[in-house]
Amino acid sequence: xxxxxxxxxxxxxxxxxxxxxxxxxxxxxxxxxxxxxxxxxxxxxxxxxxxxxxxxxxxxxxxxxxxxxxxxxxxxxxxxxxxxxxxxxxxxxxxxxxxxxxxxxxx
Amino acid sequence: xxxxxxxxxxxxxxxxxxxxxxxxxxxxxxxxxxxxxxxxxxxxxxxxxxxxxxxxxxxxxxxxxxxxxxxxxxxxxxxxxxxxxxxxxxxxxxxxxxxxxxxxxxxxxxxxxxxxxxxxxxxxxxxxxxxxxxxxxxxxxxxxxxxxxxxxxxxxxxxxxxxxxxxxxxxxxxxxxxxxxxxxxxxxxxxxxxxxxxxxxxxxxxxxxxxxxxxxxxxxxxxxxxxxxxxxxxxxxxxxxxxxxxxxxxxxxxxxxxxxxxxxxxxxxxxxxxxxxxxxxxxxxxxxxxxxxxxxxxxxxxxxxxxxxxxxxxxxxxxxxxxxxxxxxxxxxxxxxxxxxxxxxxxxxxxxxxxxxxxxxxxxxxxxxxxxxxxxxxxxxxxxxx
Numbered sequence: 001x002x003x004x005x006x007x008x009x010x011x012x013x014x015x016x017x018x019x020x021x022x023x024x025x026x027x028x029x030x031x032x033x034x035x036x037x038x039x040x041x042x043x044x045x046x047x048x049x050x051x052x053x054x055x056x057x058x059x060x061x062x063x064x065x066x067x068x069x070x071x072x073x074x075x076x077x078x079x080x081x082x083x084x085x086x087x088x089x090x091x092x093x094x095x096x097x098x099x100x101x102x103x104x105x106x107x
Numbered sequence: 108x109x110x111x112x113x114x115x116x117x118x119x120x121x122x123x124x125x126x127x128x129x130x131x132x133x134x135x136x137x138x139x140x141x142x143x144x145x146x147x148x149x150x151x152x153x154x155x156x157x158x159x160x161x162x163x164x165x166x167x168x169x170x171x172x173x174x175x176x177x178x179x180x181x182x183x184x185x186x187x188x189x190x191x192x193x194x195x196x197x198x199x200x201x202x203x204x205x206x207x208x209x210x211x212x213x214x215x216x217x218x219x220x221x222x223x224x225x226x227x228x229x230x231x232x233x234x235x236x237x238x239x240x241x242x243x244x245x246x247x248x249x250x251x252x253x254x255x256x257x258x259x260x261x262x263x264x265x266x267x268x269x270x271x272x273x274x275x276x277x278x279x280x281x282x283x284x285x286x287x288x289x290x291x292x293x294x295x296x297x298x299x300x301x302x303x304x305x306x307x308x309x310x311x312x313x314x315x316x317x318x319x320x321x322x323x324x325x326x327x328x329x330x331x332x333x334x335x336x337x338x339x340x341x342x343x344x345x346x347x348x349x350x351x352x353x354x355x356x357x358x359x360x361x362x363x364x365x366x367x368x369x370x371x372x373x374x375x376x377x378x379x380x381x382x383x384x385x386x387x388x389x390x391x392x393x394x395x396x397x398x399x400x401x402x403x404x405x406x407x408x409x410x411x412x413x414x415x416x417x418x419x420x421x422x423x424x425x426x427x428x429x430x431x432x433x434x435x436x437x438x439x440x441x442x443x444x445x446x447x448x449x450x451x452x453x454x455x456x457x458x459x460x461x462x463x464x465x466x467x468x469x470x471x472x473x474x475x476x477x478x479x480x481x482x483x484x485x486x487x488x489x490x491x492x493x
Contacts, residue, residue, distance in 0.1 A: 001253050003252075016241070067116060077327075080471040081253075081255075082253045082254070082255035083203075083205055083252045083253050083254045083255065084255050084259060084263065086203075086252075087205065088263070103252075104252070105251050107251065
């Protein structure tokens with residue numbers, strides 16, 4: 001079973017080498033435990049472009065689809081047998097990257 | 108039965124519906140065909156068949172059906188111990204921290220306590236459709252997010268148990284003070300189920316003080332059940348109860364647990380303190396023999412852990428017996444003089460458009476708060492009133 005672990009930023013994150021090192025250690029643990037699927041960091045919402053081509057509308061807009069104080073800044077996709085394991089890993093990830101995480105199952 | 112079916116089929120909905128269908132079939136057939144020699148086994152067998160039928164009907168679930176058939180076929184009849192284990196697993200699933208607290212209680216009452224949705228809706232003072240939605244949503248999340256159906260791993264156990272205890276205490280209270288018109292004043296089935304499940308948790312964690320405390324609290328409360336409602340169905344308060352009608356075996360067991368916790372010499376949590384208060388009450392043969400100074404001392408301890416108005420109010424009732432009604436009345440009046448009470452009232456009155464009443468409540472809250480930032484906030488809200 002796969003889960004998306006979203007990393008939520010509120011602009012107070014540290015983003016220093018120490019934090020990056022903690023994330024690297026956590027990623028290695030995910031790989032060693034067979035829980036790793038994929039992970040990535042994202043640019044801040046200011047770098048976003050919204051594209052709406054429903055019914056061929058061809059609209060391109062600068063900025064995110066909704067402005068919020070908290071936003072997605074990265075994610076892990078993990079493999080876990082159930083939610084208990086997923087929550088424990090998300091907790092370790094949250095501590096490593098010093099940000100809130102949200103866990104959602106893939107359908 | 109629902110617990111066993113859930114484990115077998117890994118799906119609360121299917122388990123619940125299969126059990127209900129099996130009972131419906133029994134109601135239809137037993138009067139005509141006679142009751143089978145082993146009614147319990149007949150129901151289990153029928154429910155299993157119903158569940159498999161339903162899985163077959165839902166072609167999308169081929170994989171699940173295979174799995175269920177594999178799990179179903181070779182399993183021998185389960186001894187009682189196994190059924191207890193299944194209920195314990197179901198409790199941990201229903202009380203999972205990934206579910207909202209009020210959902211945990213509702214789901215436990217539905218799946219483990221067997222209450223109907225209308226009964227649970229009444230207990231929560233919400234509409235039936237709202238409760239139905241809440242329970243359906245919770246079951247959906249359990250399935251989609253795969254909340255596991257098992258007793259948690261050792262490293263998670265302690266944290267998870269406190270959530271389970273909170274739910275079991277609420278189930279017990281719902282039984283002890285059943286809500287809804289036409290309900291029995293005391294629902295013995297719920298209090299008994301809560302006690303049984305707490306015993307199960309205790310067998311899992313015999314050294315946990317709060318588990319022992321909650322069990323003792325339930326036993327010492329349950330011991331007074333017979334004396335608590337009069338022949339005419341009216342509630343009998345503790346001082347007026349016929350203490351001869353209290354259950355001595357339950358009291359002895361409850362006192363034993365409280366003594367065990369005292370001997371452990373570890374700082375007690377709220378359930379242990381409440382159990383100790385009940386132990387003092389149940390030690391007095393006559394209400395006049397009650398050691399009120401001990402009761403007040405225990406409430407003082409509890410207020411430090413839980414400074415809620417409800418605890419303070421209960422403490423005041425005990426203070427009345429120790430220091431007289433005048434001292435207690437002053438304590439009760441102080442509770443009504445909290446700025447948060449007036450601030451909440453002011454806000455509600457404002458939303459109702461009762462500006463003049465709201466202004467008076469804001470004035471009262473501003474006068475009572477000691478925090479300058481809060482006073483500034485309340486003053487601004489007051490001055491915004493139309």
